[in-house]
Every structure is written in C-alpha cells, then in structure tokens.
Amino acid sequence: MIAIVILTFIIGYLSIVFEHPLKLDKTVPALLMGAVMWALVSIGYNFGLLEIIDGHAHTSTLLGITDPVKIVEGQDFFTATLIHHIGKIAEILIFLIGAMTIVEIIDMHRGFEVLKESIKTKNKRKLLVIITFLSFFLSSIIDNLTTTIVMISLLRKLIKNRDERLWYVCLVIIAANAGGAWSPIGDVTTTMLWIGKKFLLKI
Numbered sequence: 001m002i003a004i005v006i007l008t009f010i011i012g013y014l015s016i017v018f019e020h021p022l023k024l025d026k027t028v029p030a031l032l033m034g035a036v037m038w039a040l041v042s043i044g045y046n047f048g049l050l051e052i053i054d055g056h057a058h059t060s061t062l063l064g065i066t067d068p069v070k071i072v073e074g075q076d077f078f079t080a081t082l083i084h085h086i087g088k089i090a091e092i093l094i095f096l097i098g099a100m101t102i103v104e105i106i107d108m109h110r111g112f113e114v115l116k117e118s119i120k121t122k123n124k125r126k127l128l129v130i131i132t133f134l135s136f137f138l139s140s141i142i143d144n145l146t147t148t149i150v151m152i153s154l155l156r157k158l159i160k161n162r163d164e165r166l167w168y169v170c171l172v173i174i175a176a177n178a179g180g181a182w183s184p185i186g187d188v189t190t191t192m193l194w195i196g197k198k199f200l201l202k203i
Helices: 002-017 027-044 069-107 110-117 124-137 146-160 163-179 186-193
Strands: none
Touching: 002 027, 027 069, 027 186, 069 110, 069 146, 110 146, 124 146, 124 163
C-alpha cells in the first residue's frame, strides 16, 4: 500500500513538472494527487495495512483490532488527523485568497498605476533602491508574502523584460523578509541561511 501511495505521488509530481508538454494546469494534477493519496491512505488504514502518525507523534493502526469500540476510536483518530492536515492546507489557501484580494483591490482602484506614475526614475540603480525600500517598509505593515505579491505585481507594470525583472524580484523577497522582522538581516531563518552560506536557496 505504501508503494502505491509513493507511486501516486511520483506520477502526480511528474504531471506538475511536465504541465506544459501535457497542457495541464498544475492545479489539476496537484488536487487529484492529494485526493487519491488521502483515499489510498484511508483505505489502507481501514484495512489495517497502514499505520497513521498524527502531529503529536501518536500512532494508530487497525491491524488485528476486532473490538468495535477500538475500531471507532481508530477511525476517529484518522478523521482528526485528516481534518488537521486539511485545516493546514485551508490556512494557506485562505491566506493566499486574502492576499490576492488585496492585490486586486489595489489594481481595481488604480493603485499600481499611481505608484508607477510616482516612480519617475529610469535609472536602474535608483529604481532598485526605491523598490527595496518600499518592500522593506510595506512588509512591516502587511505580511511578507502579501508584500511580495504586491511588489511583483508592481514590477510587472514597471519592467517588461522578464530576465531583468527577476533581479528586482530577488531583492523584493530579501527586503520583504527583512522588513517583516524589522531587521536588515531578516528573521531567524534568514540569519541561519546567511550563516550556512545558503542564502540563494531563500530566493
């Protein structure tokens, strides 16, 4: 059963990687993969083929269990674990929906156009400084991820060349992360990456 779950993950992941040749939106295989994997885990658990571990390292299995009370307890354990994981996924999705709503509201009220018109400079260095400072101070007011989404939306209007825009995007991510912690070197995770000389992984 574990082999089937792993195989499902590999097939789903490859479908996401090769979305362009397959002409699929990555959302479709991702959702299908998640649903099929949870269905397989549920079947495997209920038939006693799999053991479930929750977020507190508690384990549960129905293998060899015949007592109806313990079977119900085991099913409740599985349900609670499933709801926990779905809740974590929902947190991320609801957060992203909120972040994208902010971006759409700003765009609807011509916020990006106002920002674009207020940035008069054509000098790339000056633009880089302006964008970095905006990202730093904005992320101390709103979330880092929301700041990144907002600033990338602005950069798309300011810089048409994708390869050139990527340099600015990298600095936006660094500045937003640093601004969220109100520190030039960022939060704890960024400091750890600096120490480990793996900062590019963050970008």
